[in-house]
Amino acid sequence: MTVAVEGGSDKTQRGAGPRPGPRPGPISRFRQSYNRNWYAWAMVAPVVAVIGALVLYPLARGIYLSLTDANSSNVGKTIGVNEIPDSFSWVGFDNYTEILSGGDHQFWPHFTWTIVWTVVCVALHYGIGMSLALLLNRKLRGRTFYRMVLILPWAVPTFVTVFAWRLILADDGGILNMALEWAHLPTPPWLSEPFWQRIAAITVNTWVGVPFMMVSLLGGLQSIPSEQYEAAEVDGATPWQRFRHVTLPGLRSVSSTVVLLGTIWTFNQFVVIFLLFGATGAPEAQILVTWAYRLGFGQDPRDYAGSAAYGVIILSMLIVFASFYRRWLARNEKAV
Template structure:
């Protein structure tokens, strides 16, 4: 037992020291460790408990319900409901992995074309977000007159709710009365069917999402630029490095931690960007312009209302993003180790 000398010279045991050593020698099972953690940090558990409860209600239950429905043949006809005082029982049945097999095997016929467009949509938007955001961040990182005003103006698109931006851009894309076609007419160019042609539809929604997403990238990368010590740039300049060499060897490596995080977040958000695709193109758009989440919504709330198929699409989307996130973080970790 660990002892300590008191003022009177007598030896006394230090409370808890021997107990802590016993804990390290015999950590016990998971339940025992949880009990000790609760006993030592009960206040932290008490503060986290409301958040856990809210997440369980708002996230855990819908996710669990969706996973359950994905293994059934639930639709509007057999889901069960209450009509007045009369209750219609649910008659859907468990069918195992049939929904997933129909999706992944291509039997359904719509998964892989929409997955390809979703990947192109996500990659295009994130690339434009990052490159334009980085360019604007580097401009705002300089000492220019009115820099604060420019920052506020460039952040405004990020402050606009996505559905408001979607309707505003839809009005500008109007073939007959839109601002864009009016400007083209003054320039002597014919009107463009922005929301009618499938290819132009895709370009249009990429432009809208780029306008919305650039401010976030700009703000995040501007913070990363300001965290890079100026001494590094000055030392590289004194060594004769050109502007491009300083950007490649000083700026980009310094932005790597921030870039990894914002690219991952931007990918997840863009992959699931429902309002832009659905509200800008609307019902007039063909199925070629749908991404996975808008198709999953259409399955659940239009036509036969295939709840099981929609839930299966949701779980597949979640799985794809989880796999991408894990591999992306591992890739960044390997790059950090290589440095």
């Protein structure tokens, strides 16, 4: 009897084992992580501080202002020794409702033009960039010189490029119109009529953006093994078939990245529109980001709340687009 009891007691003790203690809370886990990786936190801290000061705070401030009726007449300011406090009011989502419902009569026309501008520019960037990359990937005399010349528009500062194009496209005395007049051809008003202003904006942005696309695609082309082309040629594939079944699949990862970056950059391409037409010129050629700037800094009184609401809407659209685009690419990759 005693042995059975001792055996049962011993068995019970062996089966029970030590009881797990309570799980540490988030503060304890953070403290443990900090103690183990304090040097990493020290390295990251300056970056976090800079991002917080230059990105997170302005973003939070912009979201807050978009929910008010703030403008240049009711925002607090300091004049000499006198401080005027803020007098704007909280209006909630009224600014978003007015913008998205078409109450300001500006958002949807500029949104439509921004979509057209982005699609046309990115398509031209990719198409011309791909053509030049295929040309420079071939063995031809003076290839290094051609590469240097074609990269120059990307190397030159954008403001210099745009001002040069303003001289070329000027309605009176512009180099292009003088050449067209000499050839007895019509001279379009590139910088004064809405249709030609949009054509001029697309032309300048294409000139600025093609070199980046060309260099990126050229790097992708050079990473494709030459054996694949040789095998396709032995199998009797035509140049188009080699391009379709070897080149395009080999550039899939590069193309997806550059198209996403090109779309985001073009959608927010402030510099070309602003420098080509000025802060208050060409209202029909303004894209969403330049129109938001015009609301906040190009009129009197300055509509800080409306400009901030435009900024939040633009950011939201780009986040949604990038999310759906990445999911679409992931599905295609899985299917392939």
